[in-house]
Amino acid sequence: MLGFVVWLSSCKVYTKHSLVNKRRLSSKGVKQNVCFWLGHYVDVPSPVFFSVWERRRVRKYCVTGKSSTYSQKEQEQYPHRRLKNYGGLGGKYDTRQYPAKSLCSHCGLCDTRFIHYVKDSCAFLNQHISELEYTVHGKSRDLEVENELYFGVHLNMIAARRKQPLPGAQWSGIVTSIATRLLETGKVQGIVCVRNDEQDRFQPKPVLATTPEEIYASRVNKPTLSPNLSVLDTVEASGFTRIGVIGVGCQVEALRSVQSKLGLEKLYVLGTPCVDNVTRKGLDKFLRTTSTSPDTVVHYEFMQDFRVHFKHDDKVVGGPGKQWTETVPFFGLKTNELKDIFAPSCLSCFDYVNSLADLVVGYMGAPFGWQWIVVRNEIGMEMLDLVSSQIETMPLSSSGNRLQAVQNSIPAYDKGMTLPMWIAQLLGVVIDKLGPKGLEYARFSIDSHFTRNYLYMKRNFPNILQRHVPEYARRIIEQYKLPKE
Structure with a gap:
C-alpha cells in the first residue's frame, strides 16, 4: 500500500508541477516524495530533479493541495492557497468564463x-498603473515631463545591440542574453518565459525555465495571446525565492499586484513593449492576408521604417532552410479586412511601454537595427549590467514631427482605408525619409494606438471608459481631434 501511495505521489508531482523527473527517481527520491505528502521541508538531492538542480541543494516546500498543509497564519497571509475550486472546475472560480470576459488578455493569472x-x-478590471509605479519604482511618472508622460518612470534610456548577435534571435538577442546571465550568475533560480508549442510554432507555451538551454529555446517574440502567469502555481510549488519573469504590460501589471503573495526574496521583471496581439485564428488571417508566403513565416515585427518585416525560413515546411526577409508597408495593409483580428484586450490597452517592468527591451525608440532599452529602476540597472560587455550602446535621438501624421492616420484607420500597393510603397519611402524618427517615432506609435484604443473603448465599453483610461493617456489623446460619433 505504501508503495502505491509513493508511486501515486510521484506521478502527481510530475504531471501538475513538472518538477520531478520520474526517470531519475531513486531511493532518495522516494523518500522525498513521502515527505511531499507529509508536507515537510526537505533538502532535495539533485538526482531527483531536472538539470537545474544539479550541483545545487534546493529547499522545497511540498504542497499537497490540502488546506490542512498550511498553518492558520499562512492561510490568512496567503488565502489563495486554500482554493480548490478553480481552473475550469465549475463554481465560483470557474475559468471557462474569465472575470474580465471579452476584455480578458488571457495573461494566465486566472488559471x-x-x-x-x-x-x-x-489590468482590465482595476486599472491602477500609477499606484503600482509608486510601489515598484518608488515614484509615479511626472506628467509634466514629456519623456515620463510617454515612456513612464525611468533612470535611463539608450539604444543597444549585441556585438555578436545570437543565432536565431529575433533581433540581436539582448532579452535572451539578460535572462541567461540572471540564471548563470545565480541571481535567480528560474525564469518565467515562453516557448513555442512542439506542434505549432506560433502557439505559446509558458515555462519556468531552469537552464540556459531552456531560455535559449524561448527566443523570438510570440505574436499571439500568451498565458505567461499560468505557471505561478509551479513557481510557488518550486520553493524558489528568486525568480525572473519576462512579460508584457498586462501580465506584468497582474504580476506586480500579486507579487507580495509569492513569498519571494527577489523578483526581476524583464519587459517588452506590446501592442496588437491576436488570437491564433487571427494570426492565420493576418499572415495569409499580408504575407506572400505565410507558411514559412517564423516571426514578424512592425518596424521604425513604417514597414512590417516578416522573417521567413523554408525549413518550417521541410525545405532547405533558406532564410529571407519580406517587407510590407504599413499603408499597404488591408485594414478593412484586418480590423477584427486584434484582441479586444489589446484594443483597450494603454500600457504599450510596459510601465511596471524593471527593464524594458524593445525597438520603437531606437534607430533601425538597434534595440530601445528603458532602465526603470535599480533592479533594471542590475540586469543591464550583466550584459554590459556583450553589447554596444549609443544615445537616443529624436527628429521630425509626429502630430500631423497621427492626426491623418486617425480617420484613415477608422474608415479602414487601404491604398494600392504601389502607392503604399512610394508613401512608405517618403515617410521613412521625412517622417518622425527615434523617440519621435516612438511617440508617433503611442499616439496612434492610444487614439485608436480610446475610440474603441468609447464605442464598445462606454460604461468603464472613465475609470479605465489612465490620466497620462488622456493627456496624450487630448492633443488630437477625434471623429465625432
Whole structure:
C-alpha cells in the first residue's frame, strides 16, 4: 500500500508541477516524495530533479493541495492557497468564463490559485498603473515631463545591440542574453518565459525555465495571446525565492499586484513593449492576408521604417532552410479586412511601454537595427549590467514631427482605408525619409494606438471608459481631434 501511495505521489508531482523527473527517481527520491505528502521541508538531492538542480541543494516546500498543509497564519497571509475550486472546475472560480470576459488578455493569472486576487490585480478590471509605479519604482511618472508622460518612470534610456548577435534571435538577442546571465550568475533560480508549442510554432507555451538551454529555446517574440502567469502555481510549488519573469504590460501589471503573495526574496521583471496581439485564428488571417508566403513565416515585427518585416525560413515546411526577409508597408495593409483580428484586450490597452517592468527591451525608440532599452529602476540597472560587455550602446535621438501624421492616420484607420500597393510603397519611402524618427517615432506609435484604443473603448465599453483610461493617456489623446460619433 505504501508503495502505491509513493508511486501515486510521484506521478502527481510530475504531471501538475513538472518538477520531478520520474526517470531519475531513486531511493532518495522516494523518500522525498513521502515527505511531499507529509508536507515537510526537505533538502532535495539533485538526482531527483531536472538539470537545474544539479550541483545545487534546493529547499522545497511540498504542497499537497490540502488546506490542512498550511498553518492558520499562512492561510490568512496567503488565502489563495486554500482554493480548490478553480481552473475550469465549475463554481465560483470557474475559468471557462474569465472575470474580465471579452476584455480578458488571457495573461494566465486566472488559471492559477492567484485568481483569488483577480478583482484587484487584473489590468482590465482595476486599472491602477500609477499606484503600482509608486510601489515598484518608488515614484509615479511626472506628467509634466514629456519623456515620463510617454515612456513612464525611468533612470535611463539608450539604444543597444549585441556585438555578436545570437543565432536565431529575433533581433540581436539582448532579452535572451539578460535572462541567461540572471540564471548563470545565480541571481535567480528560474525564469518565467515562453516557448513555442512542439506542434505549432506560433502557439505559446509558458515555462519556468531552469537552464540556459531552456531560455535559449524561448527566443523570438510570440505574436499571439500568451498565458505567461499560468505557471505561478509551479513557481510557488518550486520553493524558489528568486525568480525572473519576462512579460508584457498586462501580465506584468497582474504580476506586480500579486507579487507580495509569492513569498519571494527577489523578483526581476524583464519587459517588452506590446501592442496588437491576436488570437491564433487571427494570426492565420493576418499572415495569409499580408504575407506572400505565410507558411514559412517564423516571426514578424512592425518596424521604425513604417514597414512590417516578416522573417521567413523554408525549413518550417521541410525545405532547405533558406532564410529571407519580406517587407510590407504599413499603408499597404488591408485594414478593412484586418480590423477584427486584434484582441479586444489589446484594443483597450494603454500600457504599450510596459510601465511596471524593471527593464524594458524593445525597438520603437531606437534607430533601425538597434534595440530601445528603458532602465526603470535599480533592479533594471542590475540586469543591464550583466550584459554590459556583450553589447554596444549609443544615445537616443529624436527628429521630425509626429502630430500631423497621427492626426491623418486617425480617420484613415477608422474608415479602414487601404491604398494600392504601389502607392503604399512610394508613401512608405517618403515617410521613412521625412517622417518622425527615434523617440519621435516612438511617440508617433503611442499616439496612434492610444487614439485608436480610446475610440474603441468609447464605442464598445462606454460604461468603464472613465475609470479605465489612465490620466497620462488622456493627456496624450487630448492633443488630437477625434471623429465625432
